[in-house]
Amino acid sequence: MAVNKQSAAESQAMTGNEALAEAMRQINPDVxxxxxxxxxxxxxxxxxxxxxxxxxxxxLVLVESEHSAMSAVIGASAAGARAMTATSSQGLAxxxxxxxxxxxxxYPIVMPVVNRALSAPLNIHCDHSDTMGxxxxxxxxxxxxxxxxGYDNVIQAIRIAEHNEVxxxxxxxxxxxxxxxxxxxxxxxxxxxxxSFIGPFKPRFPLLDVDNPVSVGPVDFTDFYFEHKRQHHxxxxxxxxxxxxxxxxxxxxxxxxxxxxxxxxxxxxEVAVVVISSAAGTTRYVVDKLRRAGVKAGMxxxxxxxxxxxxxxxxxxxxxxxxxxxxRADSLSAQGGPLFAELRSALFDLPKRPLTTNYIYGLGxxxxxxxxxxxVFNDLLTTVSTGVAGPKVRFLGVxx
Amino acid sequence: MSAEIKQQSMPIKxxxxxxxxxxxxxxxxxxxxxxFNVGGWRSEKPVWNREKCINCMMCWLYCPDxxxxxxxxxxAGVDYDHCKGCGICSSVCPPRVKAFEMVPEHE
Ligand code: SF4
Ligand code: SF4
Numbered sequence: 001m002a003v004n005k006q007s008a009a010e011s012q013a014m015t016g017n018e019a020l021a022e023a024m025r026q027i028n029p030d031v032x033x034x035x036x037x038x039x040x041x042x043x044x045x046x047x048x049x050x051x052x053x054x055x056x057x058x059x060l061v062l063v064e065s066e067h068s069a070m071s072a073v074i075g076a077s078a079a080g081a082r083a084m085t086a087t088s089s090q091g092l093a094x095x096x097x098x099x100x101x102x103x104x105x106x107y108p109i110v111m112p113v114v115n116r117a118l119s120a121p122l123n124i125h126c127d128h129s130d131t132m133g134x135x136x137x138x139x140x141x142x143x144x145x146x147x148x149x150g151y152d153n154v155i156q157a158i159r160i161a162e163h164n165e166v167x168x169x170x171x172x173x174x175x176x177x178x179x180x181x182x183x184x185x186x187x188x189x190x191x192x193x194x195x196s197f198i199g200p201f202k203p204r205f206p207l208l209d210v211d212n213p214v215s216v217g218p219v220d221f222t223d224f225y226f227e228h229k230r231q232h233h234x235x236x237x238x239x240x241x242x243x244x245x246x247x248x249x250x251x252x253x254x255x256x257x258x259x260x261x262x263x264x265x266x267x268x269x270e271v272a273v274v275v276i277s278s279a280a281g282t283t284r285y286v287v288d289k290l291r292r293a294g295v296k297a298g299m300x301x302x303x304x305x306x307x308x309x310x311x312x313x314x315x316x317x318x319x320x321x322x323x324x325x326x327x328r329a330d331s332l333s334a335q336g337g338p339l340f341a342e343l344r345s346a347l348f349d350l351p352k353r354p355l356t357t358n359y360i361y362g363l364g365x366x367x368x369x370x371x372x373x374x375x376v377f378n379d380l381l382t383t384v385s386t387g388v389a390g391p392k393v394r395f396l397g398v399x400x
Numbered sequence: 401m402s403a404e405i406k407q408q409s410m411p412i413k414x415x416x417x418x419x420x421x422x423x424x425x426x427x428x429x430x431x432x433x434x435x436f437n438v439g440g441w442r443s444e445k446p447v448w449n450r451e452k453c454i455n456c457m458m459c460w461l462y463c464p465d466x467x468x469x470x471x472x473x474x475x476a477g478v479d480y481d482h483c484k485g486c487g488i489c490s491s492v493c494p495p496r497v498k499a500f501e502m503v504p505e506h507e
Pocket of ligand 2: 455
């Protein structure tokens with residue numbers, strides 16, 4: 001995120017959930033399905049206040065589960081509506097089946113997701129195991145470091161999802177409690193600016209257009225299913241340039257510029273941490289501290305995890321000597337976390353590969369203090385001086 | 401979509417490549433079930449007796465596949481390309497009429 005040009009007077013103190021609900025109010029979707037789940041409950045709760053106060057034209061559907069919430073927005077989207085819902089953790093897991101129906105049917109649904117650990121044992125705090133579990137569901141996944149990015153990403157997500165060459169649902173993430181319930185200054189755009197940026201929804205084959213009848217959700221056996229998956233693959237290839245094009249346009253109205261990822265002090269970095277979402281704030285602080293001490297430290301914060309920007313990441317990281325890949329989810333493959341697996345694969349084609357180490361951190365909301373990130377950089381410096389990466393998968397902040 | 405596609409008017413041609421078909425499995429046309437032969441799914445077929453039929457139209461009303469053919473407001477027979485052999489027509493036909501008999505497909 002580039003430096004904001006707006007004055008502080010235009011910012012408002014908001015929690016992450018308030019910022020996402022505010023974005024939804026400005027988007028004014030045709031249909032919103034609401035079902036509560038900690039820590040995302042507030043998003044639809046605040047939105048339902050907007051609805052009760054007549055501030056939106058939305059048809060608000062109060063459903064009996066997250067499976068139903070996703071089903072309702074799928075139905076609404078098929079009918080020709082701009083449809084949204086929000087969820088977290090177990091709720092996302094319960095929708096899992098319907099996530100594939102939404103993406104496979106190519107409905108441009110946008111859904112904020114507040115990242116929270118999955119049970120068992122029961123935990124309501126932040127990690128990324130919920131959305132990492134949905135990473136192959138055919139949705140675009142955009143992660144946000146803070147409330148500001150969450151707000152900006154939700155508005156851009158409408159354009160990405162509905163883009164003619166995309167037509168794929170998008171989930172936008174913020175970290176549970178750390179961001180969802182943390183208060184910060186957020187710069188919002190005025191309603192008219194948001195509405196002209198997103199424009200009217202133009203559904204492709206609305207079921208409610210009775211003059212042009214269509215059939216949706218047909219049986220798709222050995223003869224066509226594969227072709228439909230091939231199309232979906234192609235859409236995910238097309239997403240990357242579309243995200244950048246829309247980010248460019250969004251920068252013009254907001255002064256805030258986004259990419260597929262953010263590079264911080266990376267150009268000449270010898271050691272770097274690759275991280276997703278709120279832990280980037282702590283990492284940036286540590287990078288600044290190390291830079292003042294003359295250490296060539298850098299950070300890469302991934303924004304778009306699906307589609308995975310493999311070529312761009314390899315290009316941005318190729319000169320780094322040692323990289324720590326931070327995973328706030330363990331895919332329990334006994335080979336590290338999901339980001340590590342995909343990033344290592346992305347680096348594989350480089351003629352000279354950086355040394356990489358995986359850190360599983362912050363599971364179940366475990367705090368990530370500055371000292372922990374400093375210890376990661378210290379490990380990286382040891383790797384550079386010895387030329388050996390050491391244990392491939394390490395755990396940060398777990399008690400032995 | 402997953403059947404032999406018969407009608408020339410079908411917007412999705414059998415054997416079409418991934419670039420040629422609409423996204424997400426949508427079929428941008430109505431009434432395409434006509435092009436879908438489900439007769440082969442039957443294990444029993446309803447055999448209709450014109451002499452017994454009183455044209456109460458219960459079978460026409462209840463048939464889930466619109467396979468009861470009608471001409472001039474009267475039952476004209478069964479469309480075996482679309483009849484799946486569920487037997488509903490036979491069970492809703494008034495007991496004292498019994499104009500349908502379910503016969504095993506191989507007979
Ligand atoms: S058997 Fe079923 S499908 Fe066939 S004509 Fe009778 S009601 Fe219709
Ligand atoms: S239900 Fe029986 S009597 Fe009535 S129209 Fe059908 S075949 Fe004829």
